[in-house]
Amino acid sequence: MAFRAFHLVNSTRLAQFTRQSSRQLARTASTSQCSPSFPCVDAHAARESRLKATSRTSSSTSSVHHSGSGPEPAYARPNPTSYNIYHHSKPLPLTYSSTPLLTFDIAYETWGTLSPKRDNVILLHTGLSASSHAAATSANPTDGWWQKFIGPGKALDTNNFFIICTNVLGGCYGSTGPSSINSETGRPYATTFPILSIFDMVRAQFCLLDHLGIEKLNASVGCSMGAMQSLAAGWLNPDRVGKIVSISGTARSSPSSVAMRYAQRSVLMADPNWRNGFYYDSLPPHTGMKLARQIATITYRSGPEWDQRFGRQVRPRPESEDPSSQRIPALCPDFLIETYLDHQGEQFCLKYDANSLIYISKAMDLFDMTLPALESLGLNPPPFSSSSLHTVPNQTSSHSKSHPPPLNPPPHLSDLARGLSPLAHIPTLVLGVQSDILFTVEQQREVADALRMAGNEGVSYYELGGVWGHDTFLIDVLNVGGAIRGFLS
Amino acid sequence: MAFRAFHLVNSTRLAQFTRQSSRQLARTASTSQCSPSFPCVDAHAARESRLKATSRTSSSTSSVHHSGSGPEPAYARPNPTSYNIYHHSKPLPLTYSSTPLLTFDIAYETWGTLSPKRDNVILLHTGLSASSHAAATSANPTDGWWQKFIGPGKALDTNNFFIICTNVLGGCYGSTGPSSINSETGRPYATTFPILSIFDMVRAQFCLLDHLGIEKLNASVGCSMGAMQSLAAGWLNPDRVGKIVSISGTARSSPSSVAMRYAQRSVLMADPNWRNGFYYDSLPPHTGMKLARQIATITYRSGPEWDQRFGRQVRPRPESEDPSSQRIPALCPDFLIETYLDHQGEQFCLKYDANSLIYISKAMDLFDMTLPALESLGLNPPPFSSSSLHTVPNQTSSHSKSHPPPLNPPPHLSDLARGLSPLAHIPTLVLGVQSDILFTVEQQREVADALRMAGNEGVSYYELGGVWGHDTFLIDVLNVGGAIRGFLS
Numbered sequence: 001m002a003f004r005a006f007h008l009v010n011s012t013r014l015a016q017f018t019r020q021s022s023r024q025l026a027r028t029a030s031t032s033q034c035s036p037s038f039p040c041v042d043a044h045a046a047r048e049s050r051l052k053a054t055s056r057t058s059s060s061t062s063s064v065h066h067s068g069s070g071p072e073p074a075y076a077r078p079n080p081t082s083y084n085i086y087h088h089s090k091p092l093p094l095t096y097s098s099t100p101l102l103t104f105d106i107a108y109e110t111w112g113t114l115s116p117k118r119d120n121v122i123l124l125h126t127g128l129s130a131s132s133h134a135a136a137t138s139a140n141p142t143d144g145w146w147q148k149f150i151g152p153g154k155a156l157d158t159n160n161f162f163i164i165c166t167n168v169l170g171g172c173y174g175s176t177g178p179s180s181i182n183s184e185t186g187r188p189y190a191t192t193f194p195i196l197s198i199f200d201m202v203r204a205q206f207c208l209l210d211h212l213g214i215e216k217l218n219a220s221v222g223c224s225m226g227a228m229q230s231l232a233a234g235w236l237n238p239d240r241v242g243k244i245v246s247i248s249g250t251a252r253s254s255p256s257s258v259a260m261r262y263a264q265r266s267v268l269m270a271d272p273n274w275r276n277g278f279y280y281d282s283l284p285p286h287t288g289m290k291l292a293r294q295i296a297t298i299t300y301r302s303g304p305e306w307d308q309r310f311g312r313q314v315r316p317r318p319e320s321e322d323p324s325s326q327r328i329p330a331l332c333p334d335f336l337i338e339t340y341l342d343h344q345g346e347q348f349c350l351k352y353d354a355n356s357l358i359y360i361s362k363a364m365d366l367f368d369m370t371l372p373a374l375e376s377l378g379l380n381p382p383p384f385s386s387s388s389l390h391t392v393p394n395q396t397s398s399h400s401k402s403h404p405p406p407l408n409p410p411p412h413l414s415d416l417a418r419g420l421s422p423l424a425h426i427p428t429l430v431l432g433v434q435s436d437i438l439f440t441v442e443q444q445r446e447v448a449d450a451l452r453m454a455g456n457e458g459v460s461y462y463e464l465g466g467v468w469g470h471d472t473f474l475i476d477v478l479n480v481g482g483a484i485r486g487f488l489s
Numbered sequence: 490m491a492f493r494a495f496h497l498v499n500s501t502r503l504a505q506f507t508r509q510s511s512r513q514l515a516r517t518a519s520t521s522q523c524s525p526s527f528p529c530v531d532a533h534a535a536r537e538s539r540l541k542a543t544s545r546t547s548s549s550t551s552s553v554h555h556s557g558s559g560p561e562p563a564y565a566r567p568n569p570t571s572y573n574i575y576h577h578s579k580p581l582p583l584t585y586s587s588t589p590l591l592t593f594d595i596a597y598e599t600w601g602t603l604s605p606k607r608d609n610v611i612l613l614h615t616g617l618s619a620s621s622h623a624a625a626t627s628a629n630p631t632d633g634w635w636q637k638f639i640g641p642g643k644a645l646d647t648n649n650f651f652i653i654c655t656n657v658l659g660g661c662y663g664s665t666g667p668s669s670i671n672s673e674t675g676r677p678y679a680t681t682f683p684i685l686s687i688f689d690m691v692r693a694q695f696c697l698l699d700h701l702g703i704e705k706l707n708a709s710v711g712c713s714m715g716a717m718q719s720l721a722a723g724w725l726n727p728d729r730v731g732k733i734v735s736i737s738g739t740a741r742s743s744p745s746s747v748a749m750r751y752a753q754r755s756v757l758m759a760d761p762n763w764r765n766g767f768y769y770d771s772l773p774p775h776t777g778m779k780l781a782r783q784i785a786t787i788t789y790r791s792g793p794e795w796d797q798r799f800g801r802q803v804r805p806r807p808e809s810e811d812p813s814s815q816r817i818p819a820l821c822p823d824f825l826i827e828t829y830l831d832h833q834g835e836q837f838c839l840k841y842d843a844n845s846l847i848y849i850s851k852a853m854d855l856f857d858m859t860l861p862a863l864e865s866l867g868l869n870p871p872p873f874s875s876s877s878l879h880t881v882p883n884q885t886s887s888h889s890k891s892h893p894p895p896l897n898p899p900p901h902l903s904d905l906a907r908g909l910s911p912l913a914h915i916p917t918l919v920l921g922v923q924s925d926i927l928f929t930v931e932q933q934r935e936v937a938d939a940l941r942m943a944g945n946e947g948v949s950y951y952e953l954g955g956v957w958g959h960d961t962f963l964i965d966v967l968n969v970g971g972a973i974r975g976f977l978s
Contacts, residue, residue, distance in 0.1 A: 036680040036681060036765060036766065037765075038680075038758065038765055040755070040758065041758050041759065041763075041765065044759055096817050096818055097817070098815060191525040191527075191820070192524075192525060195817060195818050195820075252801070253801070254792060254795075254796065255792070255795035255796060255799045255800065255801065255824065255825075255826035256787075256791075256792035256795055256796075256826075258824050258826050258827065259787050259795065259826050259827070259830060260787065262783075262822070262824075262826070262827045262830060263780075263783050263784050263787060263830070265820065266529070266780055266783055266830075266831075267756050267780050269527065269529065269530050269820070269821075270530065270533055270776050270780060272761070274530075276525060276526075276527055276530065277525065287759050291752075291755055291756050291759060294751075294752050294755055295752050295784065298745075298748050298749065298752060302745075303743060303744070303745030303929065306743075306744035306745055306748065307743065307744060307745075310744045311744065311901070312741070312742070312744065312857060312862070326587060328585050328586070328684060329585055329684050329851065329855055331680070331684075331754065331758070331847055331848075331851055332758075333751070335744065335747050335751075335854065336744075337744040337745075337747050337748050337751070338747065338748070338751045341748060341751060341752070341755075342755075358820055359820075362818065362820055365824065366818055368801060373801070412800070437926075440792065
């Protein structure tokens, strides 16, 4: 804390005040009431003005991404020379829509060398807002979102494996999503885009694998939403997935994670610029995106990390301020934790398409691999013997014996075990983090327990400590990377 | 989950589709792309229209609260016949302002009978948004916010105690706050209102106690922000407070709680209706208030409660929908957890003044009773012997021995113990809830540890289980009420 002491000053002044007339007091107070300023609010208007100026410039001097005259946020300038695009020209059936997606594109990048037998492939699934650029390539040498985990001798070892990462269906980094042009109308889909499921995203990925002639994956690997996809890949194609890695994911979204994502969608959709999703001809809902990202950022780390990293420190005073003057707390960001959230929101708000965020976030909410939920979607797992449902797991091949499944599992856990039965024969690494508040460690145990109850004798369960919360999978190369490398070797 | 199965339908249709020409496909898809509707977004516009209509009506037919022609939300219709108002006509020095608050009002209500010696008084402090109406009175027979805890034989026993509850300084239910008229200007203060501290709020309460001729409190009792005030009351006036009850509070706001409140203030201040706080002549930022309350509501309960209460259930289908038709998930609320948050936000958004929320929420962020923080504000505790700092507490009078303070306390804990030294001789009940994500149980232990390290041998520490999170203090009459009743008896 670096706020200055007013109280001592006040004590002295109070004595003076009591000797003043109320008229004098009124004058004193009035002088101090200058018009308040709110730079954190002004920032929204300033951003709007900048975008408007860019919009005018780009529409008068060059062609723009969409058919309209809107500005060009980063995601709206696709650069197909930096990634590959697979165009699928046949209809893709969708979980929640009576009509299929007629055609679609999937952007992807690869690392390592495909073996002659095409049997060394790792399909890497991304989190919500990531692109296919997981690591540097010759076409795009900038660092990727999982740079430290991909390369020779790294967790995903390019000396051994051929790694494929896609931009997810529904995304905005080269794959078809709400910001893509609907060929029927010549306009962006916007919110006429169909509701997606995690299963839809994975089916689209397997269309790409078919195109590449890859019959079976060595492993399906994913973190966060990617972990959902990783499980779904094994479920949809149990004979085409050799191993599964599920890091900080879930097989059944919890109401608290739905709540966190709902709060983000709400602030985004309330932004007047959102216009029911039809903003591609005008300014994007940048303020809503910033506010949504601030909320998301709260869920990505942990209280203990902020205690260590920020504590109760306040931002440095601007040089324009007299360092000896009294510092008055602001209603705009003052504590470092506030400026951190503000910065994270500001950095993100023009990097990602708002509708992609809404659709993919909803797909995460809808994800539920319990048998009744799968059946209600017409997703029927292959028949399996109920005798294969174990209430006590075979732990001979389990790395962690600290969390055996309950002897009397709650109904949803049994339902989940029955839902996950197609994965009974796929060795699976489940890794969770104790400080994760978005995909809690209880949910990691749930996945591991359900797999074991389904008869899976190849479950490796790791539970990491540390303070990095959900973001651990982006940071903890030593432990997350080590677990993956060990599991895949 | 009650979403209908599309996949089976799709499989059949897909076969048909492959026999159709792409032109036919295009037509099919086009038909299904009706204009999407978003009732959760339309609700904001509808509320705006209702408020505008009310505004026109009230300005043409009756006088309005403020000098402007704005609408009248509930808080803007003060009803002084249902509570008492104490008007303080002398300046109140403020922690963060060089000028005092020249005059102020404090709204208050009482229960029970003041003893002839005036020694049976309990000062009850509220959470952020509560009014003085903690329980029914003859003037206002509706239930109060702590109805089940106040009355004959209840936790705050009106057979023994005279209970006073105030609307906090900065609030909007009768006490002076940003929505009050500044007598100098004849206009609402809005954001010319000075930044408040928890200490300022408590000083205003003690002005009321002086006015009522109450020299010493039997107890200072508070939950959530009220627990902060309860500790601050003992700190400012150690000789005037007999006992302290601190429930689900803290002595030092954590960065994670600052983050949660910052997210709320951000969405509120980004509402175009907020107008830098000068909205009293126009429409209030009702959308921002709804969004802020949704975020707050997430922090008031817990994931385990939502698991039990809502699980993954979706809202019932409207009667207008054909129950045999396919149910498509909506981007607006669909899961019960979403409709719950939506409802909580909608109920609150016109009940409380946005600026009061911003100012009081900020005061909570600023609260820090570590000695360096207090000293930086000129708040110097009375001298005390450093030998009274215990690293191992005297536990003879402690109800809980499960969490002794650490033998090697971190620096901030020692700083907190030194800051809390004025409370060394005030018996204190510290009660926390394990499922509380806003004021975590670690923070409750911190308060108890610091008090014991400061030499307080009368610390009673209770840690409750259960799934109700921060809201436990409003719900768990048996355990919270029982602990208070036992401590005060």
